[in-house]
Amino acid sequence: MTVPVLVPRRDLVPETAPFSEEQRVWLSGFFAAALGPIASPEALSNAALIGLGVTTGGPAPGGPVLATNDEAPWHDPALLAPDRMKMAEGHPLAPRLMAAMAQQDCGQCGYNCADYANSIFLKNEKRLNLCAPGGKETARLVKGLAVELDGTTEAAPPVEVALPPAEPGSKPIIAIGTSREAPGEATFLSRRKLNGEGSEKETMHIEFDLGPGLHYEVGDSFGIFPKNHLGHVDQIIAMLGASPRTEIRGRTLRDVLTDEVSLGIAPDSLYELFSYILGGPARETARALARGEDPQGDAATLDVLAVLHKFPAARPHAEAFVDALEPLQPRLYSISSSPKTEPGRLTLTVDAVRYVIGKRKRIGVASTYLGERATPGDKLRVYVQKAHNFALPSDPNTPVIMVGPGTGIAPFRAFLHERKAITAPGPNWLFFGHQRQTTDFLYREELRAMQASGFLTRLSLAWSRDSGQKFYVQDRMREVGATLWQWLEQGAHFYICGDAKRMAKDVEGAMIDIAAQYGGRSREDAVDFVSHLKKAGRYQADVY
Incomplete structure (x- = not known):
């Protein structure tokens, strides 16, 4: 028998927790x-x-x-x-x-x-x-x-928490606008295109007016609950052979498909539903897809509408169809403004996602909602996602190096606005890259003005489509590696924002190469150096 050990009383919920x-x-x-x-x-x-x-x-x-x-x-x-x-x-x-x-x-x-x-x-x-x-x-x-x-014996049993009544005047346990579970409201104000004529990209500067209870700091992200394209919704309703006014969950089918469920990559539960409805080879195909198999080599391309086209004999009841879909998830975007320079306002830098599979045009739900469908004055459900280890150094004298190609520039525009607002004396270095200088130099006028005034100490640019050989931010880093190493020796904090799978990995590789070449380290010691920067909070990433 285990003998319990008595310990002094300790509060298990710290004073910093959001409770009375x-x-x-x-x-x-x-x-x-x-x-x-x-x-x-x-x-x-x-x-x-x-x-x-x-x-x-x-x-x-x-x-x-x-x-x-x-x-x-x-x-x-x-x-x-x-x-x-x-x-x-x-x-x-x-x-x-x-x-x-x-x-x-x-x-x-x-x-x-x-x-x-x-x-x-x-x-x-x-x-x-x-x-x-x-x-x-x-x-x-x-x-x-x-x-x-x-079957595990490791896990604790589920705990049902019934909280006592809050004291009069106390704050809510979950503040409005601070999580996806308790979204607030923001007003869509405007959008403007940042790319020049002829660009292959469609990047928008989006501006919001913040509602009560919404507060943010630079480095935070903004969660937005988007809406599906009505044309897409109506195509699905037509394929179902249902009325858009069919009542589902106390709302119309059209409304539920617009803002409650995801119409993206089809979930396994939809294939399971179809396997109960269909017969013959179609049933076996649906069953295989539900098991995560890819019997016809097209699983990665099958969104909800494509599944309806693939199995035209299946016509599930609208309610069963909706229940088989996943909830429409909010999307997070890095905030590109500072509350010190734009109080009550918040801006995002968003690439509209568009592509073609087969003969069908596909779109990013949230990016095109913000980029073309939301209208000034619209009220959006939103929340602020506090940054996890992604913030400016507490000492304004600290040098900062920021690497943000494409829309990865968003948090660094916010960093620069913040540092300028507080007149931070520390030097600032931005690495920015995109496809073409003439059409894709996002925030060109702002950055050039900061550079001309001396506030933006260094601006290093990389254009991947302006010459025969692709040239990226990590290539520019290696080119100026000696100076970058000097900044790191002077205590600079290093930040990166952008693609997690390729760019972030390549940038980290460039940092390791620079530490080895200019820091006189072995490859193993250079890797350890970068690891130490991360643990010390001097190498921070906002990747997606």
Whole structure:
């Protein structure tokens, strides 16, 4: 028999948690009783806060092993999912669940990667499909791992929390506009195109007026609940042979398809539904697709409308059809403004996503909603996603180096506006790249003016389509590597924003090369140097 060890009373919910004093004391006692088997006050506090979505992951001493961002070798967005899962083999369930996530810590799911995994493991989060960057691949991996929860002895039992009434005048537990679970409201003001005539891109500067309770800092992201294109919605309704006024969930079918469900890549549950309706070879094809197989080599291209075209004999009831779809997820965008220079306003820098598969034009739901369908005065459901280890240095004298090609410039425009507003004396260096200088030099006038005034100390540019040989920001970094190394020796903080799979990996490779060449280090020591910068908070990334 285990003999309990008495410890002094400790508050398990810290003072920084968003609760009144009465609620905090009550919750501490509740979790102390409900989660006792985890065996230590530290573990109790961590598990309790994970259950409430207000903590970071970490190992639980004396109890179940939780996932942690700091000790996870698979915590690298450049790694492919199979590679991450291979690295996590043999580890406890929570770390393996984390390895299935996209590793971007984007916050789009409402957690960072480790905390989402831990919340599933502790049975406080039942939704297994929230990892938007990971998409269907992550959802399948998580669902496959989650079946182990039914038989595991590691996990704590699910905890039902009934909070006492809040004191009069106290703040709400979840402030409006601070999470996807409690969105606020912003007014769409305007858009303007940033590309010149003839550009292959369509990049918009989007401006919002913020509603009550919405506050942000530079480095934060803005979550937007988009709406599907009405033309797309009506095509699906026509394929179903249904009336747009059919009542679903207390609303019309057209309204539900517009803003409640995703019409993107078809979920496995839709194929399962079709396998019950269809017969013959079509049924077997639908079953194979539901199992994650690709019998005809087109699975990656099948959105909801394409599935209806692929199986024209299937005509499910509208309600069953809607129930088989995934919820329409909010989209996160890096904020490109500073509240110090634009109080009450917020801006984004958004690329409209358009492409063709077969003969059908496809569009990005949120990017084209913001880029063409939202009209001035529209009220949008939104929230501010606080930055996770992506912020300006506390000392304004610190030099900053920013690498942001394409729309990756967004947070660095915000950084520059912020540093200018507070008259930060530290030098600023921006690396920006895009396709062509004449058409794709985003915020050209602003940046040139900052450079002319001496505020933007260095502006290094890279254009990938202006010559026969493609030239990227990482190539420019290597070209000026000696000076970049001097800045790092002077304590500069290094920031990167943009594509996680290719660009971010290539930029990190350039940093390692520069540390080796100009720092006189071996390759292994150069890798360790970059790793040390990350742990010290001097190498920060906002990648997607």
